[in-house]
Amino acid sequence: xxxxxxxxxxxxxxxxxxxxxxxxxxxxxxxxxxxxxxxxxxxxxxxxxxxxxxxxxxxxxxxxxxxxxxxxxxxxxxxxxxxxxxxxxxxxxxxxxxxxxxxxxxxxxxxxxxxxxxxxxxxxxxxxxxxxxxxxxxxxxxxxxxxxxxxxxxxxxxxxxxxxxxxxxxxxxxxxxxxxxxxxxxxxxxxxxxxxxxxxxxxxxxxxxxxxxxxxxxxxxxxxxxxxxxxxxxxxxxxxxxxxxxxxxxxxxxxxxxxxxxxxxxxxxxxxxxxxxxxxxxxxxxxxxxxxxxxxxxxxxxxxxxxxxxxxxxxxxxxxxxxxxxxxxxxxxxxxxxxxxxxxxxxxxxxxxxxxxxxxxxxxxxxxxxxxxxxxxxxxxxxxxxxxxxxxxxxxxxxxxxxxxxxxxxxxxxxxxxxxxxxxxxxxxxxxxxxxxxxxxxxxxxxxxxxxxxxxxxxxxxxxxxxx
Numbered sequence: 001x002x003x004x005x006x007x008x009x010x011x012x013x014x015x016x017x018x019x020x021x022x023x024x025x026x027x028x029x030x031x032x033x034x035x036x037x038x039x040x041x042x043x044x045x046x047x048x049x050x051x052x053x054x055x056x057x058x059x060x061x062x063x064x065x066x067x068x069x070x071x072x073x074x075x076x077x078x079x080x081x082x083x084x085x086x087x088x089x090x091x092x093x094x095x096x097x098x099x100x101x102x103x104x105x106x107x108x109x110x111x112x113x114x115x116x117x118x119x120x121x122x123x124x125x126x127x128x129x130x131x132x133x134x135x136x137x138x139x140x141x142x143x144x145x146x147x148x149x150x151x152x153x154x155x156x157x158x159x160x161x162x163x164x165x166x167x168x169x170x171x172x173x174x175x176x177x178x179x180x181x182x183x184x185x186x187x188x189x190x191x192x193x194x195x196x197x198x199x200x201x202x203x204x205x206x207x208x209x210x211x212x213x214x215x216x217x218x219x220x221x222x223x224x225x226x227x228x229x230x231x232x233x234x235x236x237x238x239x240x241x242x243x244x245x246x247x248x249x250x251x252x253x254x255x256x257x258x259x260x261x262x263x264x265x266x267x268x269x270x271x272x273x274x275x276x277x278x279x280x281x282x283x284x285x286x287x288x289x290x291x292x293x294x295x296x297x298x299x300x301x302x303x304x305x306x307x308x309x310x311x312x313x314x315x316x317x318x319x320x321x322x323x324x325x326x327x328x329x330x331x332x333x334x335x336x337x338x339x340x341x342x343x344x345x346x347x348x349x350x351x352x353x354x355x356x357x358x359x360x361x362x363x364x365x366x367x368x369x370x371x372x373x374x375x376x377x378x379x380x381x382x383x384x385x386x387x388x389x390x391x392x393x394x395x396x397x398x399x400x401x402x403x404x405x406x407x408x409x410x411x412x413x414x415x416x417x418x419x420x421x422x423x424x425x426x427x428x429x430x431x432x433x434x435x436x437x438x439x440x441x442x443x444x445x446x447x448x449x450x451x452x453x454x455x456x457x458x459x460x461x462x463x464x465x466x467x468x
Contacts, residue, residue, distance in 0.1 A: 016153065016162050022215045026151035027162060029214040034166050036207040038174035042181060043200030044106050047276060050262045051185065052193050053126075056113040059394070062123045063263055065386065069127045071255075071379035073134035075372050078230050080142045081365035090143050091216040095208050097140035102204040104133035110197045138375075142367035147216060149363070152355060160298060163351045164291055175277075175284040182277030233362060234369045240357040242433050244370055246304075246422070247353060248377040253418040255381030257411040260389055264408045267394065269329055279333070283340040294345045302442050303349050303356060304433040308426025310345035311419050317342075318416035322409050325402045356435055385411050 017031060018024035042048065053063050084090050108129045116122050153159045185192050234241050257264075265271045298306045317335050324331045359366055391407035399405035431439055 016158060016165065023151055026148070026214045027153075029210060030148050030151055031166055031169060033207055033210050034170040035173050036203055036210060038170040039177050040200040040203035040207070042174055042177045043196040043203075046178075047262045047266075047273065048181070048185070048193050048196055050266070051273070052110075052197065054263065054266070055193060056122060057119055058123060058126075059119075062119070063260055065123065066126050066130065067258065067260070068255075068379050068382035068386065069130045070134040071375040071382065073131045074138040074375035076135045077138040077142055077368045077371040077375070080139050080368040080371070081230055081362065083139050084143045084364050089216060091147070091212075094140050094144050094147065095212055097137065098144065099205070099208055101133050101137035101140075102201060104129060104136075106197055106201040106204065108133070110194060138371065142364050142371055144211075145367050146363045148211075148214070149355060149358070151214075157299075159352065160295060160348075164295060164348060167347060167351065168287055168291060171287055172284050175281040178277045179274075179281040182273040185273045230365050230369050230372075233359075234366050237357065237359050237366075239433060239435070240359060240366070243353050243357055244373060246426070246433065247370065248373045249418065249422055250350070251374045252377040252381040253415055253422070255378040256385040256415055257389075257408060258378075258382065258385070260385060260408060261411075264406060265332075268396070268404075268406050268408075269324070269326060269332070271329070271332070275332075279336045279340070282337060283343060286337070286340050287344050290341060290344050291348065294348055297345070298349060300442070300445060302430055302434050302438050303352050304426050305430040305442075306345060307349035307353065308423045308430065310342050310349065310423075311426065312423030314339065314342045314346070315416045315419040315423065318412040318419065322412040322416075323402070324409070326404050353433075356438070357433075384414075388414075 016024070017028040019028065050063060053066065058066065084093075087093055109126060112125050112129060113122055116125050153162050181196060234244060262276070265276055266273075294306070297309070301309065317339050320331055320335045354370060385408075388410050389406075389408045391410075393407070396404040396406055426433070434442075
């Protein structure tokens, strides 16, 4: 009986993961690694990282400054191709580099405030440690991405399943961990967050040992690229470059209030860790409930158009959060749930934007360019968001009809404008981004199948956008 239940539970994973071939084994290791990463990221990033900084009395502008340091340092990934192409088998080098990075980023950052006590000195030391850690890791991280991308299925249906299952499993574990740990923090003291970081480092070591079991795929010998070619090679592949521009714009938008929005919710809206984490946890339920629905949309409208639909439906919620003040905190739960529902669409469709047109030649160089652009635009987003937040900082003002308005709320208007633009472009120009086989498949479905209820509703809402 137990064996039958276990078989039904793991049935969706069959055919994609396993131990009978190197590819299936690699995907299984990637799945397990993703589960471990999901847990330790809860402890060392996100709201607990923000809580760690505020525990040591780092102000909101200081949190913003510390947050954008990684994106400056990560631009060192331009040297990744030059360094990694010197190694015929870089697996061991990549894993050692990962251990060094997390030792600095987790242990170094955790121990430093116990030694340095003055607030400004802490900010300076945090920036220094984080810069060194990320600058070092930037050189090696594209190699790790390329290593595990080799295990992605080529078939579109299997790839969708693979991305969906990885995403669902990691999010389920991450949000359960986040919710339970949030309750512990609310009931305990801030020192619990410090203990979480040590547990997170122990899990990093476990993750490295897990990844060491994956077989390194052979790469053909290619002539080494010059440094300037890291910037020129991606431009030669038009669709890949357009996908990168989409990713860069999305990164800028995503990081406009990343990190500091959690500070706003905790310190200005006076929400508890439990409430914020419960909202994050609700995403897991919506992911389990609606991932089949959004996968059907994906198969019908393609990766890019589906992403555009989700973005276009999301942007009004940003305008709602612009109006959320301490007197109107009721907005957080219903509109947060709407955003979580749409996040299922965005996360599933966005996960393949980088890979669907990724060239086979000099893959590390293309991923290095992607890393440089992502981090540069994330830095610009964080810098703009921090600048906007600095107008009033932690001091509320009266604005329009709102009695307690904080300048960070202006970032939501900026995000709404950017998201509307991205959504409009993705729906109207999806063919410019998509692979030829995806275009043929979508056109075939349009020619041979009547549109479903969702398609009919979307066409009624946006008739001009769905014209060929």
